[in-house]
Amino acid sequence: MSCTVAISNAPAFTPVTNSLLCRSASFSSSSPSSPSRKPSVRLTRFPSFTSSTLLLPQPSQLGSLLIQKPSSVPTTISVVVNSDECASSAVICTSPTTVLKRKRPARLDIPVVATDFGNFPASPSAAADFVEVEGDEYTVCCKRGRRGAMEDRYSALVNLQGNSKQGIFGVFDGHGGTKAAEFAAEHLNKNIVDELVRRNGEDVVEACKNGYLKTDSEFLSQEFQGGSCCLTALIRNGELVVSNAGDCRAVVSRDGIAEALTSDHKPSRKDEKDRIETSGGYVDCSNNVWRIQGSLAVSRGIGDQYLKQWVIAEPETTILELKPELEFLVLASDGLWDKVSNQEVVDTARPLCTDISAPQPLSASKKLIDLAVSRGSVDDMCVMIIQLQQFC
Template sequence: MLESIYEDAAAADRRHNPLNNFIPTLRSGEWSDIGDRLHMEDTHICITDLAQNFGCNLLGEEAISFYGVFDGHGGKDAAQFVRDHLPRVIVEDADFPLELEKVVTRSFMETDAAFAKSCSLGSALSSGTTALTAMIFGRSLLVANAGDCRAVLSRHGMAIEMSKDHRPCCNNERMRIESLGGFIDDGYLNGQLGVTRALGDWHINGLKEISGRGGPLSAEPELKLVTLTKEDEFLIIGSDGIWDVFRSQNAVDFARRKLQEHNNVKLCCKEIVEEAIKRGASDNLTVVMVCFHLEPPPHVVVPRPRFKRSISAEGLRNLKSLLEG
């Protein structure tokens, strides 16, 4: 069991910290919109009990909830394939659920390879997708990300990013890519792709397998595991179209206000998407939200960093000249 790895170290902490004596009560919602695009390439999934969903009876084990957002590019086929296959691959892994982190990483890679085989059966399957999944197991939250979807946790009103955007501008990703023979050109991986990790895209030469080793476009997810406490309010998972117009803290603030108004998780997701459209988002838009309490978030004042703002003498002169015409 995943949680047992951390049980000894956490036991003493729980005795001293009552926040850790917490079992989340899960409520989830989702909403999506085509946005300003001709085709809808986002998709998502919400499964309350992953093992039971696939007929796997884990005696004595707590339910594992599974949530995912998949943002396709070059078509919807890869996103739908990963949505339909990844959960089953996870459940059917021999180490599920005892070594969940290894299982999830391995399952991303296996699902990517399975899609490659499907691609050989039809050119319509030549597409790619980013993938972000969240699994909740007791007090444990495990987020796996390959691409530029993002998961943000609200902890007593503070935004905690549970994933990193895998884009060519990221220095760590650039180093990994260059070590594998790839390059960044004008902000694109090998001059072709705006993300550095994704499943699919096997039809693009030079991005995946190169001489028996992994190519610069990786399907391996980055993982982040946290133990939830009473202060953790909800998790927002959004496709990149959401984060084009929302900063992480801004999304948490917006969601908290809406939940305080009506405490309806699905409606809150809908309102986030609608607000993104109002702000000029042009991409497909998908939001999945998981709340950890039955009650709405409490009213709190979240401290914000205070910045001193100043303008140089030269800036003042330039501003004065602009105002005077």
């Protein structure tokens, strides 16, 4: 059998001596009825060429291989193998050879582009460690933790149906990868609005529930791994409707008093623990963290297909009438709440959100993240502040 490799002299390649490169391979062999014609293999265009592809002789069986600078005519390497099975020793022809390697292109530094659906680069760089967005109705600030890729996401839809007094917002804390949080940020708020339209604006609690369940079903059909805690705030018809599945939390400032509008879905919660055990699962505690099946530390959210029997996507929903004493709403992932209490969040943010001529909610979001980090938070954090007076 023979093998011929054509080596290009194009300037995009530089000489190296350690590897033999080709891109594509074409194979041909003579028929068994023509024994005089040797089977041949012709390799061209430079992919990685290793001993697993063609069995080469040991160094003791070969003479020295002469490496020369590229000439104006491509040189070839012919390998003659004495077996149809390519299993015997080979002889390298004495044609001058040059082995070339493609130059690696320079690394691109792509900046972060923040949108209303909280998109982040797949591989966070220094530029992706901190993202901030400021609007008239809301601000959001996200910071990557020290555990790996940024898995928190957010979304914001304002001026719903052309009404400046309506909007829907969300914070999503992913686990086991970014896919679930990204999917929820793109689809959950839209699914809730679609459910409302289908019901002619009635039964908002059921609309939110079905929006969550539909998003979960759609994500599971994609067969992606991982899951996400979800928290949404819908403002319409003078009402604030907050839904959550997981341990993201919503806290409103009522004349300076913190009021939690959600309850964290953790396996340690008695009703959640009872529900899981009734459905055949178990909850245990390791290093002061309660987990389902010894694995997941939250009991609701979208995704988590391998635990779907116990990790449900059905949200809990709270409805408040918008009144002047409701100043601002904080939506945040657990990276903040694990280190800062509800009242501390309101006390820290309020001086920058109310009672001043020019509110600075973005500075308040940053200050809350800095406070959590100073207390040892290493988790991803996403903090959104919604100025409720904009919707009254």
